[in-house]
Amino acid sequence: MGTISLQSVSKTYGGARAVVALDNVDFEVAEGEFVALLGPSGCGKSTLLNLVAGFEPLSEGKLLFDNQPVARPGPDRGVVFQEASLLPWLNVWENVVFGPKVQKIARSDYELRAREILRIVGLEQFHEALPVQLSGGMRQRVGIARALVMEPRALLMDEPFGALDAQTRLSMQALLLEVWQNLKTTVLFVTHDIDEAILLADRICVMTARPGRITRTIPISLRRPRSIDDLTTADFIRFKAMIMAEMRGSGH
Amino acid sequence: MAAAGISGANPSLQGFLRSRVGKGLLALILPLAALFLWQASGTNGAVAGGALPTPDRVWKAWLVWAFDKPGPMTLSPYVGNWMEAIAFSAMRVAKGFGLAVLVGVPLGILIGWSRLAASMVDPTIQWLRPVPITAWLPISIAIFGISDFGAVFLITIGAFYPIVINTTQGARDVDKNWIRAALMMGANQWDILRRVVLPAALPSIFTGLRIGLGIGWTAVIVSEMVAVKSGLGYVLWDAYYVGRMDIVIADMVSIGLFGFLSDWAIVHLEHWVLKWRRMQNFNQ
Known part of the structure; x- marks a missing residue:
């Protein structure tokens, strides 16, 4: 449940001058695994996530989610967007239950879970608030909650904390570690932040740009459960030094 | 900003002109001035050589048009309707x-x-x-x-x-x-x-x-x-x-x-x- 498999996947954006965003990528994510895609902007890491989400069609190759070809977006793959992308005319509660509602699930079947998830992400006092009344971090908590409420088999997170200040980012990372520790959902996490990738992931796939490729895969063997205290351990620093060397080496 | 230009350095006047009442009064200046000029340029209830009535005659005509009840002998179609x-x-x-x-x-x-x-x-x-x-x-x-x-x-x-x-x-x-x-x-x-x-x-x-x-x-x-x-x-x-x-x-x-x-x-x-x-x- 929640396995992702890319076989020789390429993605080319058409137009007068075609741009190869992904070039012949092979990539697997196992059930319950937390994988980070790490790379500079323009390396195709968000494109890869969009393909898995079903937002864009692939140009070549095969993309399977739980052994089924991906054809369209769906609630089995919960996406957390960079800027949360909440619907600004709906309040927190309405944003979170939008999914179950359009899927015509009976209110009694999702109400308790939605309340529980909003409590976990620390927003139980904010059901009635509009997104514009929330801080960036709180908005992203809603973004995570609305994905989790659908009980997706995989979470696809596209630089979800990239727009937040350092302090808020740390608390969001701590929250995500805690939530994931309990759910063990498959997570595909796109980031350009090395610390974030090491802290969260079981495995980091380093990507390079033009054309977008995965150049190296690094398993992160730090013990779980992790917390933001791990950011300063010797093991952590060793991984960081290794990845920085890797990225310098491939960065021409 | 226009209010600042008119009132110059007087901050309390500026504040008043930005208030609801102040804005309402500002909005009335132009129509009232026009009404005044129009009324003042008329003689015997007429301006422009008798082509147009003065505001007071328009007002009276409107009162009749809006509120009077037409009697059996009324010929004007502009009474009470x-x-x-x-x-x-x-x-x-x-x-x-x-x-x-x-x-x-x-x-x-x-x-x-x-x-x-x-x-x-x-x-x-x-x-x-x-x-x-x-x-x-x-x-x-x-x-x-x-x-x-x-x-x-x-x-x-x-x-x-x-x-x-x-x-x-x-x-x-x-x-x-x-x-x-x-x-x-x-x-x-x-x-x-x-x-x-x-x-x-x-x-x-x-x-x-x-x-x-x-x-x-x-x-x-x-x-x-x-x-x-x-x-x-x-x-x-x-x-x-x-x-x-x-x-x-x-x-x-x-x-x-x-x-x-x-x-x-x-x-x-x-x-x-x-x-x-x-x-x-x-x-x-």
């Missing part, structure tokens, strides 16, 4: 505008959302749009005769274009990630249109409604002058023929007043419906 004229015109505007909204908003959403609909319908709308509502008058009379629906038809046509065009624009400009988020949560096309595209387009739709309603008032006056025998437009033209310029002017002021009031109503509806938008602008 002001409200009736307003009601005729306002009802036509309401019907024509309502029809334009019913057709224009769904069509605009469709054109903005579907490339197929855009290619099929949009060019026709763009070709027909430059035809002014006055040019539709002969066709309207030929089809509907001198009837209520002729006026409603013209108002609908006039209000339709700004509504459909602004709605289209709003539906086209929807944030791509809102649609992606909705799809990801399992929304079908109908959910997307109703729960994402329509609310996201509402700010543009309201712009279209305001412009459309303004054109609706123009259209009702034009069509009543020609194609119907009641309402403010009919009275305007009829009063001109019998030389009652006092009624003509009272009629014009009434049109302005009710056009303004209906616009005010839409703005307040917008304020209420788009609460999220207002807060967004405030926070930025």
